Amino acid sequence: MSREISALQRARLGYQPKLPKALRTTRTKVELGAPTEPATDREKIKELFPNTYGQPLAAIVEGEGGPVVAPLNVGVVLSGGQAPGGHNVIAGLFDALKSANEESRLFGFLKGPGGVIKGQYKELTAELIDEYRNTGGFDMIMSGRDKIEKPEHLAACKKNFAEMDLDGLVVIGGDDSNTNAAVLAEYLLAEGSKTVIIGAPKTIDGDMKNGRIEASFGFDTACKTYSELIGNICRDATSAVKYWHFIRLMGRAASHVALECALQTQPNITLISEEIHTKGITLEEIVNYIADVVHRRSQAGKNYGVLVVPEGLPEFIPDIKAMIDELSSILGRDEEYIQRLGVHSERVQYLSGHLSERSARVYSCLPQDIQEVLLRRDSHGNVPLSQVETERLLMDLVSNRIRQMKSRGKTNARFSPLGHFFGYEGRSAMPTNFDANYCYSLGFAAVQLIRARLTGYTVNVQNLTKPSNEWIAGGTPVTMMLNMEVRKGKAVPVIRKALVDLEDAPFKKFAENRERWALNDEYVFPGPIQYFGPPEISDAPTKTLALEKDEAIVPEAELVGRSS
């Protein structure tokens, strides 16, 4: 930590996160419901998880009797990319453990799952925890992207946990990490280890959610940080009246971040990968749509605008997808030969000869630097589509389209695009009051699940659009959220990613308004995240959550409904 801290840091270190009513006492008990089943692939998942399949839902309620006397040894690990609130989950674990028994101890595994496998950890003391209360980032114990999946990994974990006399491990991560947590839980149970495994739902992409898990933590803070910036840029656009801002946001698979920011700021154009994929909208159609909005706005005297796009868009455009598949096989065959072709134009010519007509057309319309990027396969032998800066791709293609329209006298729009990417600015931001309270509650609840000796569960807190004292904490068996998917040619159990559902309220609200937002300037300016002041400003949930909760409550049964 830096020796000098800001006035806001000081205030936030002293902020006491709010807890659901049932967690405000150490006299809690865990109530178990009926056995559960996944929505699909039941036989296969039952076969893979004989010991943890079909476990009941868990609800944490106020109980009688005194607090547990026996001290607990608990470990915690951060997995994957930073999300605001990670330190609050850890603080919640710490306070819950100590409030139940001062002798309890919390250990932080270092640099992600790799630290669990290697048995690298440090004890988290009150002094250390106090340094990180309500702070952003994962720097307290750091994170990593290793996976605990190979047999030797599992064995190493069992050994380390035994040496540490660990009662439980809390894995803070996304869908994959929670899946791996379930695999580890199943293994340890089968091996007769006493260590239980609890997952916590983290990802700013917001794609780990269902009827039980209303939101993954970090999404609230990240989206509000990006929305502040997008709103500021919208205000600048209406003041400068001469630039089109193309803003790329995080979201490789799901477009929840882009959709939430669109609902918060109402930019002129927002592209949603899921819609483009579902409707099979081509690159040319996308470019024409944008160019048409640019043209229609210019006719209204508005040669400016704001466009928001998720970074992962290209992978969801059917003709790009097809072209990439063809490129992969051509490069798999002729990569060396193509690289040896000295001049760019020769490479393009060669490919045009070997790509299908449609893919050749798509490839030829790409900017030269992107054409080159797509000719070098990455270490996994894949064409590195993810290296394409989506906003620049669109800026170039739309510029060309507008030039074309001008030459044909079809428009006189002045089009000056500017590109932006917002990612790192939000991943490690100070958690909002919402994320601070939510994450602290998740940590607190996880300890109750460990006390109840539950394993293979993801901790959840529901009723999130209500005041925090009305929040309801519990646990959801991971097996219940699993389905079988093919990864690297192999069918594996995974928690299905919750993509943007075109039938859900958030997308519907966007779709109903986008034509108006495109032509009028109906920008909304959320401003910076507030930690003080009126609760409707400082404690409001995301628009996504509010709109989803307005819908009829999703039956527990169709847990994966949102993404099915």
Next chain:
Amino acid sequence: MSREISALQRARLGYQPKLPKALRTTRTKVELGAPTEPATDREKIKELFPNTYGQPLAAIVEGEGGPVVAPLNVGVVLSGGQAPGGHNVIAGLFDALKSANEESRLFGFLKGPGGVIKGQYKELTAELIDEYRNTGGFDMIMSGRDKIEKPEHLAACKKNFAEMDLDGLVVIGGDDSNTNAAVLAEYLLAEGSKTVIIGAPKTIDGDMKNGRIEASFGFDTACKTYSELIGNICRDATSAVKYWHFIRLMGRAASHVALECALQTQPNITLISEEIHTKGITLEEIVNYIADVVHRRSQAGKNYGVLVVPEGLPEFIPDIKAMIDELSSILGRDEEYIQRLGVHSERVQYLSGHLSERSARVYSCLPQDIQEVLLRRDSHGNVPLSQVETERLLMDLVSNRIRQMKSRGKTNARFSPLGHFFGYEGRSAMPTNFDANYCYSLGFAAVQLIRARLTGYTVNVQNLTKPSNEWIAGGTPVTMMLNMEVRKGKAVPVIRKALVDLEDAPFKKFAENRERWALNDEYVFPGPIQYFGPPEISDAPTKTLALEKDEAIVPEAELVGRSS
């Protein structure tokens, strides 16, 4: 305006900005001090401004007697780039006018000084003003970059003002706009026009300041917005521990924004154009310094870091400046021939033959795309150095340097740089409480100067590090701030830009700490701008202002001292 507004927008529309004590009553009077003189070029400036030269300083104090009865017609114009608080100056003008006399009217000239020349304006009604209170952006009446300087412009203004029966015009702009305001004031006075001209100090670059003008408005909000993002990126850097973030900030001439953000967040490296210029530090020395810090941090196991650089840096690097001058003359002679050279390498070879050895070396070490950019002169015949993305230039050069060091076994640093540019994100942000109060006070005070029939003044509010009721409002004759400078080969009167002074407290504090900041992680996380909560969080001035005010008060005499 958008029909839907955010909760924070609603709260800010209702925020009542605070005023200095003397402005809280309509019973104010303007006290005039002794005649003033500029620090230099007195004879020349006296000759150019015979009617407005030597005017006294003005102080606005509580007076006796009733408010002025006669209604006033006042115009206002926004000049140059957006700065948070512009709408608050206008709201201050409006409220001050109406509080003195309900019959008074305020007219907003549209799209900048061009609107004044063309006589394009709209009356600003209570309804319109209320829509924009405490909002960012300049979208209420928009801005422009035209200049009122040619004789026909001045004549057009006189004619328009007469037709509007305008008592005064408030020009909201930077050093150039305030200079032009003085020229217009001098002209109108000589012509016997009744319209007085008052300037208001605006620029987020923070380069219009002196002993009387403690800060230009917008600087506070913009720097705090950028500092939020830089702090978030610092936190992400210590969490991900694998990226070096190179962050470009606004500041073509002055580096105040970069310096303020450095004091707010304490990144590992901050480059200050004024220091590089003053000390004649070469591009190679800059690259070596950065590479050395990268190396030393990597030895401490830190393959990450944060660097902050003002966009205008390249123009202050002596060997780049020299190279650009040589390039200009070569291109002036052989541009067509060079463009006709088909292959890039031939162009480089040709230039190497014609540039001095030193410049050839500098040019040859530049990335190819930048080499190409510098071969096309802009419409003014200048080599477009401003098109070079400073952070990318440094990223490329440092990458090469590190590769070189590795090949010589001089380092084993892993260097993965990421570039960012923050500009538009802050120019139109919602003004902080400080800027909201400061700008509203400037507008309120400007009306008092107009009531006193003063012309050729810049309105100022001092004592800004004290609570707003202790602020002191007044007016400073523009002629007092002028000096003669050569622009486009011609000596003209201008307000000297206040550049970062290496002898002033803000730079000294940075210089004393930078070695520690470079190697340790002493990042500070300011977090987002707060409008509510403890005043030390929501109302604090910039570090720059606080440090400058801690110094002995600058004698009025050396008004341009900070930049001399």
